[in-house]
Amino acid sequence: MMDGIFLQQMINGLTLGSVYGLIAIGYTMVYGIIGMINFAHGDVYMVSCYLAAIGLAVLSYFGLESFPFLILGTLIFTIVVTAVYGLVIERVAYKPLRNSTRLAPLISAIGISLILQNYVQIAQGSRQQGVPTLLEGGWRFDFAKGFVQISFTKLFIIIAAFVGMAVLTYIIKYTKLGRMCRATQQDRKMASILGINTDRVISYVFIIGAAMAALAGVLVTMNYGTFDFYAGFIIGIKAFTAAVLGGIGSLPGAMLGGLILGVAESQFSGLVNSDYKDVFSFGLLVLILIFRPQGLLGRPLVTKV
């Protein structure tokens, strides 16, 4: 079956999967540290799509034309502003509920999700928005059974996503901030006794999650060019599926889960039926939850004594 469609969908799948992986990081890290599914995360991603378009527009308006500067400027602007969104949402909607029941922040998250969607709809209009293609061209490989195209945009997305994941993995594994995050995740009370300001660490985690979603937002906006105020919903749930697939709470799990889901979904739409790709993805989620609820790299749930 090594024909053109398979290879093409492999490339498309890696592109899509690296975006899922980036967004899944936010779900998995937040879950790891405070045991909560941040249902507003998809909408933070959606906000970052708008910010990316605004960033591009402003920078082009000031005459910045060359791709590297344009994309770098847009990335910095989008990541910083989205991170502020992540921080403010955590402070306003989740932190005051830290010591209440587990359901409270979940409901609060749904509220934030609705607020963000409606706020963007009012501020930006409900029509689809778009940006022009930034990076033209690509490579085309012909062979006996067909051809494969790799656009420069897709290549850029895969590379940028992997760089983002590599940087984050390095931070979590080898820096003091990373150790503080892991300590807070493994035993929050002990972390605070050792002098870690755990509230601040939790804020950092939200900032990191939002920053990764922002990177995804810029990359997707580059690739597809269109988005609306509802853009965060499906991709957010897909990324959540990826996080569960990889093992929620596990950082490498989120990245791996994203790639696997992206590739599986693309292959399904290329080889079987593209109308049912969402059904396929969520069917996958159901199967994971039945047969391996801890996910690929997650640990079986053990009750803490």
Added chain:
Amino acid sequence: MSTPILEFKDVDVFYGPIQALRKVSLHIAPGETVSLIGSNGAGKSTLLMSIFGQPRAAAGQILYQGTDITRKTPHYIAANGIAQSPEGRRVFPDMSVEENLLMGTIPIGDKHASQDMQRMFELFPRLKERRNQRAMTMSGGEQQMLAIARALMSRPKLLLLDEPSLGLAPIVVKQIFATLRELAQTGMTIFLVEQNANHALKLSDRAYVMVNGQIRMAGTGKELLANDEVRNAYLGGH
């Protein structure tokens, strides 16, 4: 008398509706080794955790070097020189020995980290052998050593130890108490909570006996070792 490094004044602590500590008063002078003995459930661990405000005292005052810390955050308290090796050890299971030790340096920064880590490896050679091993894979005794070493990494002014002998083989208990004796001789202030009254009283300058959330007796280690009530209740009549 100089200002005590730690002082409890009529402290009450509740877990929900249950009162865990009743009007507890005690003091520890700088450089002293003081132990708190009592049976399981007497409130000893609660007392140690209440120093970090977890749970917070409902009434009374906890003073550290004369400052009221009753309402301070745990990280403020840690930053000012109190370190704890808590009940159940609570090493970070998914971190290596070295990473766990580094977590102890948060209050003082990591400028002395490698030097202090070497010191811990001299104090607890087993940790050196296992420096890259994840804490969850180690034995209870090794985890206990790690918890104590992690507390020491912050160069604390006051070291709180909760049951360092719990569940350990007698030989390991001996080792750990020998190490604590060394630490006490360097002038560190140690507040030790123990069910193993024999070892604790021999190590300590002074001790308190806790029963049902109240301080029942206080005295020097020697006095309490000789006391009939203490001997019958906590030393198995030996």
